Amino acid sequence: MTQELHIIGGGMAGSEAAWQAAEAGLNVVIHEMRPKVGTFAHRTGDLAEMVCSNSFRSDDDEQNAVGLLHWEMRAAGGLIITMGDRHSLPAGGALAVDRDAFSQAVTQALRAHPRVRVEAAEITDLPRDGHWIIATGPLTSGALAEAIRAETGQDSLAFFDAIAPIVYADTVDMDVAWRQSRYDKGDTEEERTAYLNCPMTKDDYEAFIDALLAADKTEFHEGETAGYFDGCLPIEVMAERGRETLRHGPMKPVGLTNAHRPDVKPYAVVQLRRDNALGTLYNIVGFQTKMKYGAQTDVFRMIPGLENASFARLGGIHRNTFINAPRLLDGQMRLRSRPNIRFAGQITGVEGYVESAAMGLLAGRLAAAEILGQALPPVPGTTAVGALLAHITGGADARTFQPMNVNFGLFPPVEAKGGRRGRRDRYKAYTDRAKADWAAWLQAASGDAARGAA
Template identity: 50%
Template sequence: MAEVTVVGGGLSGSEAAYQLAERGHDVTLHEMRPVRGTPAHQTDRLGEIVCSNTFKSEDPHNAHGLLKLEMDELGAGGSLLLACARESRIPGGTALTVDRIEFAGRMTAAIEAHPRIRIARGEVENLPSGPAIVATGPLTSDALSLSIRRALGSDHGLAFFDAIAPVVSDESLDKEQLFAASRWGKGEGDDYLNAPMTKEQYDAFIEALRTGEEYAGHDWENVPYFEGCLPIEVMAHRGPETLRFGPMKPVGLPVPQWGGKRAWAVIQLRREDRAGQMWNLVGFQTRLKIPEQKRIFRTIPGLENAEFLRWGSIHRNTYLNFPAALTAHGSLPDRPELMFAGQITGVEGYTESTAIGILAAANLDRVVRGLDPVIPPPTTMMGGLMRYLRESDPAHFAPMNSNFGLIDPLETGGKKMKKEEKRERLVERARADFGAWMDAHDLRVAEPAARG
């Protein structure tokens, strides 16, 4: 087997290194800590988690639970992260919640004990030669970032400022209060869903934004705001009319329900996927706390019962413009053996980042054996994530968590289903399709090495 390199000892990089080693490759895993620290990490342990200590639900009828099933199935002997998390579990309801110190200790011990993995401590300043996975996450060093930017070209470089608007589920919207239209009829004429507001509704909304509780943020997230992506609550504080002349301007959007009259303000929702299962609140990047986002944004007409698939945020981040810069399997266009994985690819969340690491390891194993890389079908959660990465509009690309809006909708023949029944059918189809995809490409590892 080949000698391969993995850069980054976080969740995705550690998982990718372990999966490659379990597939018989000799792996050098580079981690710059403790030679060079970061503003977020406290230790030199591999797989250290720096934010929440939960890996979210294990319920198989939840999007995060489905992703975990796929991670365990594609992983050689299962997912290392999930094994260590279950061994470090503490009470947390249905969520896989861990003792973060014990978890990182178990991840580190497993990597250190593997006979095919060598850990190299120190900063990697340039993209490696030969087969490699880069999984350096949102705190990629300046030197390596520059090397990546040079390889990709200035037009497809890294984003260092992450302004994300909330995304809501289509099936949770009250369409009777919304109308489909593009401003002045441009585009296809009905590219957006629009939520009109009266003056009274708008004034109450502005007051809620001005008084909403915000995240203070980590020190490493404290960056100056760009004028082009101000948090919506910052705009509200600048004056009561700021939003009406910004992302909530009503001009060019006559309201059919109001006899073609103009609303006082309009919130626009932009399609996030081709099937129209997910909608982005345009211009609603925010530092509001999640309960405040839910409370305030559900006062928007038509969003009273909205299911939020992604929460708004604004913070320092480093991620690639995947759909503009990388191949379908996440490599440089001219180097199929140099892949990216984890949060730097544009996924959001611990398990999402790790899932991309497992897939990158499976594909790097194939590439070095002379086989083509493969992607799971979009009826699966991992396949839906990969489709989102490669097919998103590069001009509006932003990180995404796993959710059922990413995968192909069911063919119901017009039959209405309860949400629970629909989720059960989606999971059943995903499990069958994921297993068939693995069998078709001989991705099962018959005898992985014993865990350390």
């Protein structure tokens, strides 16, 4: 009988899970409802479509936990990070990608794989037979979400995710804006000038905040509550927390010098990050919003340099559902009540493209090992992948569980050597330990796979 794995959802997690399982020798079917059934946020039927930012965030694998996660995924032959690298854009120390070229490359790689089949169909019930991974992400269809609620006996937890707008580059006034990455970060001139910067005086900033607070916003349906994830707050919500909040967040002026007026320090700065390889599109960094469309154009054109801006996409807001993973999943990411089903990606309560893909990578490997009769060693909790796994499968308090990005607070503490460590030394110790342990795990897992095949 042919060994087969079914994956519901072709986003970051589902695509990565399919790649890992197929590379391990399984036949894989990806059930992706798009383009047959669309969503408000997606534009195409491609796999791994990026609907929010085009950034995989920091690529620093010595001082940053998400950069370390990049390193671990590269070491594991991850498809998502490989295509991210292949279609990267200058972004200082971050890994930003040309979103269309990236998703098209992921789609092509999976459709060309001899062990992968993609079916455009919506799955509305929890399957009782076979091996499955649910990787439907933040926009799980209503029917499937209801099936999950019926099985678990609990309401899905939810928060609202907001999308930042995208501007046509040739409509930005470069007599006002200038090119510079914060602190001139980057190894090349292209990287050091990867962002467009729009300066604000104090009067500009105060007027912008007034307009932002007064603008028409998306209203929630009766009975819904807006439990936002702090890493993706709408700018209006940040402004409501205090008039200076944005100036100390996405609009902070530090590390930037106005090329047009170098002797005048901006009171606040709005940054735009390149969104495609041609450099024709830029997204407004950190400007996720729930303003209505008409209000968005009025308010954003108050930003110096964007007075005549045209928008390729305006911002938006959508409901983001996730399961109470610490209560529902075992240490192998299986649903306790139906162990033939694994969950992966953002629906498990990890936050971010990279974290979602990493959990897909692990779910694909765990499913493949189980189906092929191989016993993988436990994933070290000292690694970025292992720290995320531990968090969603028991490390977090189920009573207060909320989505989480990878961070060094999820890792077991490092022992101080030679006295008290500074932060840079401590982070380097975390990443050195993680790399050694992840490399050892991959080697042991490969050995077990070889013995299982024999």
